[in-house]
Amino acid sequence: MVNRDRHEIVMDILTKARTGKKKTELMRDAGLSYLQTKQYLNTLLENGLLEIDKNNNLKTTKKGLEFLEKCGKCLLTNWHKQKENKPQLK
Numbered sequence: 001m002v003n004r005d006r007h008e009i010v011m012d013i014l015t016k017a018r019t020g021k022k023k024t025e026l027m028r029d030a031g032l033s034y035l036q037t038k039q040y041l042n043t044l045l046e047n048g049l050l051e052i053d054k055n056n057n058l059k060t061t062k063k064g065l066e067f068l069e070k071c072g073k074c075l076l077t078n079w080h081k082q083k084e085n086k087p088q089l090k
Helices: 006-016 023-030 034-046 062-073 075-085
Strands: 050-052 058-060
Touching: 006 023, 006 034, 006 062, 023 034, 034 050, 058 062
Parallel strands: none
Antiparallel strands: 050 058
């Protein structure tokens, strides 16, 4: 697995939580440890990007979806992928 920065991890969590998932599902799907999951989820909940629905699932909020949309437009989001696919200058 490639090392990811915090931004990529947050985007991954928000993308996977669109339909609503339990904490352990998100932890497994995002490839995070328990401690990492706890830290990220607390931060995302505090900032209103995630919410806990009536079934105790974590779900991406409207604010979280807007965040994902704006980040998806950013050129730096896929910088490493663009770098890998383009020929290098010599």
